[in-house]
Amino acid sequence: MTKLSVNINKIATLRNSRGGDVPNLLQVAKDVQKFGAQGVTIHPRPDERHIRYQDARDLVDVVYTEYNIEGNPMDNFLNLVYECAPTQVTLVPDAVDALTSNAGWDTIKHKAFLQEVIQECKSRNIRTSIFVDPVLEMIEGAKLVGADRIELYTEHFAAEYTKGNEKAIIPYTKAAELANELGLGVNAGHDLSLDNIEFFKNNIPNLLEVSIGHALISESLYLGLENVVNMYIRKLQ
Template identity: 60%
Template sequence: MTKLSVNINKIATLRNARGGNNPDVVKVALDCERFGAQGITVHPRPDERHIRYQDVLDLAKVVTTEFNIEGYPDARYMQLIREVKPAQATLVPDPPDAITSNTGWDTIENQFMLRDIVAELKEIGTRVSIFINPEAKYFEPAKLTGTDRVELYTEPYASHYHEDREKAVKPYVEVAQLAQELGLGLNAGHDLDLHNLAFLKKNIPYLDEVSIGHALVCDALYYGLENTIQMYRRQLEI
């Protein structure tokens, strides 16, 4: 079964636009769980333009599904993981000013740095996932870091899905098979939505988890949050 983790960054963006606490990020996370989400994802950035570090601490007290904290593994991120001890830490190579994650790790160049970080995170008791492009050359070096999982960066798939979905998914199927052979767990995320999710799952049936935020929150404006989460869950059950 592929789990649905809901990224609630956009909920925090909406709250921050007016100040105050509306919408309440913690309440939305709990409602997502109640509506069927099997995980909650956050990506706190240094400027706290959406999820704030205090949000992460508050969420850690109440989230009962898998709590996934994404981020660049600087000193502040590592301290946050040590304090919260989430179910999963997803390492992304974002610079501080990145609008959103737009590439995976070069696990060849950064293998030794990532190896040390992965070892530290696993000592804490947190599962580790490394954000990675769908290129075979990065997978064996990823395995050598000691990571538990890799997360496939799916923006290229989503961008080309409507042009030729078979061609768009082909590199993902190939590297997913490689990940299986290497014994790496497999997550996926970025620009997945109600149009392209089921086809990805059909072609990679052994996906462990997908993390979806922007599209899901946009869909919730039309369909309602509870209904939207159930719609995404059904895409993963096809």
């Protein structure tokens, strides 16, 4: 089945809004794993407006499934990744002031830089994934820079699917097929939800992992966290 990695950024956002430790981020990480999630994802940003760098360090002893750290590979971020040695690092070309991820890498333009970063991560036994749009040239570029996996940026699919446009899945299917041919693993994330995850999964060959945060936490306000985690797992089987 496709693995579910729960992004807990929004838990940190809620905690930080009051300046205390409620909800407790580490307890939520323990809980989602206990409920059946096969991974925990965080995406620290330079301003630490949700996940703090210390959170990343504290989670090392809490995450016993797959630990995925996402972010822009600036020096501070990379040093954090090297220190924490997660299962996977997902490289995302965020601007410093980005509200959320909004584009994939140009793996051709940034080839030399990505090769250097990926080589260093792999020398530390950290699996590497590159956040990309479903553009075939970018998938080919991900292979050339030495990535282990790609993460398909799914915001466009999610927006179009909401409008009833199921054909929006086609570029993602083709991108996954090419990745499979090239020996790249396929992950996906961004705006995936209970409404679209089953359709997406059924049309993406060999989808290994999805990381879901905003929708999952929002849905949990109504349906409960344990229930929602298990609803995703059933849809991903």
